[in-house]
Amino acid sequence: MLELAIKGSKKYWGWVVALLIIAGIGFGFYLKQLGFGLGITGMSRDVSWGFYIAQFTFLVGVAAGGVMVVLPYYLHDYKAFGRITILGEFLAIAAITMCLLFILVDLGQPMRMLNVILYPTPTSVLFWDMIVLNGYLFLNIIIGWNVLEAERNDVHYQKWLKPLIYISIPWAVGIHTVTAFLYCGLPGRGFWLTAILAPRFLASAFAAGPALLILLCLFVRKVTKFDPGKEQIQSLAKIVAYAICVNVFFFLCEVFVVFYSKIPEHMDHIKYLFMGLHGHGSLVPFMWTSMILMFIGIILLVNPATRKNETVLAVACVAVFIGTWIDKGLGMISGGFVPSPLHHVNEYAPTFPEIGITIGVYAVGALVLTVLYKIVVSVKEEVSA
Amino acid sequence: MESSRRKFIKIAGISALGLGVKPVFNVFASSEEHGRKSEIKKSKDALTAEQWGMVIDTRKLTTAEDVEPIINACNKIHNIPDHQNKNHEIKWIWEEEYEHAFPGKENKYLNERIEHLPFLVLCNQCEDPPCCRACPTKATFQREDGIVMMDFHRCIGCRFCMAACPYGSRSFNFRDPRPFIKEKNNEFPTRMKGVVEKCNFCAERLAVGKKPACVEASNGAIAFGDLGDPGSEVRELLRENYTIRRKQGLGTGPSVYYIV
Known part of the structure; x- marks a missing residue:
């Protein structure tokens, strides 16, 4: 099927070349980082994880969100989603590719990366994260590719795929749970030390992933002959609506526990993010923007009248996506490091090269997604013709 | 065919x-590997212990002039670079005020002497170290004498250990440290960029029968010895004095005690 990816319009090729250029520029910055060290980023002794790990965390969520189309179709036989499961699976492949690249660019000694496999350490959550992320990547490649090929040949997909499909469902929950466990099992990091972290990660994932999927469906419908379907988009919208409500609810649960107990170690991080601490508050406007966007999302998605209007729906999905991105991609990681365990407030902001590398990784992800979606759309057009 | x-x-x-x-x-x-089998043969002069520990008598370290030689002794023998950029700082042992060394223990009416006393902080060589749990390559590990060590050659620089340490005791080489080492000590390895490092209780000195450099430079303000030996100097001090440890409520079991 790969040949379908190299038969495209001028526009398609223009987009592919543009992404390649952006990825190339990002790679240039990465070579600079490789030469100098991670000192070219804004990270420090106190904030030792920054933008890269935050993007990784957010994108694990986007990848896990793909399961929201797989589960209803394969477990509940919700036939409408049969048309778009492949879009969810291929979105997951692109997202996981970016996750792995973000981990790679965050390593101080990337050439020693294989030490994680050469000296496997089951006590380390990072070891398990490596396993679940790669596993999820392969599951989605195998399942997505074979099911699509079967659809192209107008046959039922192979029987041996079924168990893999069933495994992929809890596996999706697994990748984001394990990713939350990276943070929430650390003593002395009050912001993350909460059992609600993994559920909260999942809720925000099941909002952000399907919200992006809706936007992609609307885009695919606009630029190709393949229509993912009105019902499908509406069902996804309901999933986003519930998930974003649950996400905000979980966050408010956390806020209650933290501010009613008034334990400083837990309270200070949220204070830093939303009110500023000891005169430092660079993230305050972002965090409130995130809250407002998520509430706008809730209002527009829960209300049937606004949800059913696809233009308004698109706005709501953008609001949810950006809102959850700020929450996880900006606040979640540096918020846990400020104040430091010694209660110093050293703020973090990504540097120019750091943002360049980040955009480069996103360009690679967009490229993978473009090629995969091009194949999907070509197959769908071919089948319906 | x-x-x-x-x-x-x-x-x-x-x-x-x-x-x-x-x-x-x-x-x-x-799990077999943790046994004695994999131990390297010790020198006959080597100091050994069940669990190395340290008692810092803060009554004897009252001014910056008291703690500076101690910090410098460590920096010098361990080839610690002197970075201008605070973000890139490497610290093995350094001074903090009471409210930062013991966050959560501060109070509004704290004795003024204590408030501005220079507290020396370093890796606590925890009995149950969260950093060793977190490391995905066993580049940081605990020896049978309790010392938490770093293998600079195995570390992939993921910095999970830094997030796991509740004492901010770990530093990362954000850039090549070698140009920033003032006087190189050839007895101890320099590090490369992209790896994590921290205090090692001078394991390299214990191996040849010497006490840690900070202990030697402290004029008796820092005691060092075996916490597992009831007759040791550190156990004696712990019996005689009221001591505190940093964030002991987290259950990591710090092996560095402070007499206040």
Whole structure:
């Protein structure tokens, strides 16, 4: 099927070349980082994880969100989603590719990366994260590719795929749970030390992933002959609506526990993010923007009248996506490091090269997604013709 | 022909599976490795202990002039670079005010002397170190004498240990440290960019029968010894004095005690 990816319009090729250029520029910055060290980023002794790990965390969520189309179709036989499961699976492949690249660019000694496999350490959550992320990547490649090929040949997909499909469902929950466990099992990091972290990660994932999927469906419908379907988009919208409500609810649960107990170690991080601490508050406007966007999302998605209007729906999905991105991609990681365990407030902001590398990784992800979606759309057009 | 090719593929498949299974077995077998078998033969002068520990008498370290030589002694023998950029700082032992050394223990009416006393902080060499749990490559590990060590050659620079340490005791080489080392000590390795480092209780000195450099430079303000030996100097001090530890409520079991 790969040949379908190299038969495209001028526009398609223009987009592919543009992404390649952006990825190339990002790679240039990465070579600079490789030469100098991670000192070219804004990270420090106190904030030792920054933008890269935050993007990784957010994108694990986007990848896990793909399961929201797989589960209803394969477990509940919700036939409408049969048309778009492949879009969810291929979105997951692109997202996981970016996750792995973000981990790679965050390593101080990337050439020693294989030490994680050469000296496997089951006590380390990072070891398990490596396993679940790669596993999820392969599951989605195998399942997505074979099911699509079967659809192209107008046959039922192979029987041996079924168990893999069933495994992929809890596996999706697994990748984001394990990713939350990276943070929430650390003593002395009050912001993350909460059992609600993994559920909260999942809720925000099941909002952000399907919200992006809706936007992609609307885009695919606009630029190709393949229509993912009105019902499908509406069902996804309901999933986003519930998930974003649950996400905000979980966050408010956390806020209650933290501010009613008034334990400083837990309270200070949220204070830093939303009110500023000891005169430092660079993230305050972002965090409130995130809250407002998520509430706008809730209002527009829960209300049937606004949800059913696809233009308004698109706005709501953008609001949810950006809102959850700020929450996880900006606040979640540096918020846990400020104040430091010694209660110093050293703020973090990504540097120019750091943002360049980040955009480069996103360009690679967009490229993978473009090629995969091009194949999907070509197959769908071919089948319906 | 056909059948032999099939046989070959079968054997190749089984061999590949075997190779794949080997690392998995190694994981479960690895608990053996922690035994004495893998220990390197010790020098006859080497100092040994069940659990090394330290008692810092803050009554004897009251001014910056008191603690500076101690910090400098460590920096010098361990080739600690002097970075201008605070973000890139490498610190093994340094001074903090009471409210930062013991966050959560501060109070509004704190004795003024204590408030501005220079507290020396360093890796606590925890009995149950969260950093060792977090490390995905065993680059940071605990020796049988309790010392938490770093293998600078195995570390991949993921910095999970830095997030796991509740004492901010770990530093990362954000850039090549070598140009920033004022006077190189050839007795101890310099590090490369991209790896984590921290205090090692001067394991390299204990191995040749010397006490840690900070202890030597402290004029008796820092005691060092075996916490497992009831007759040791540190146990004596712990019996005689009221001591505190940093964030002991987290259960990591710090081996550095402070007499206040």
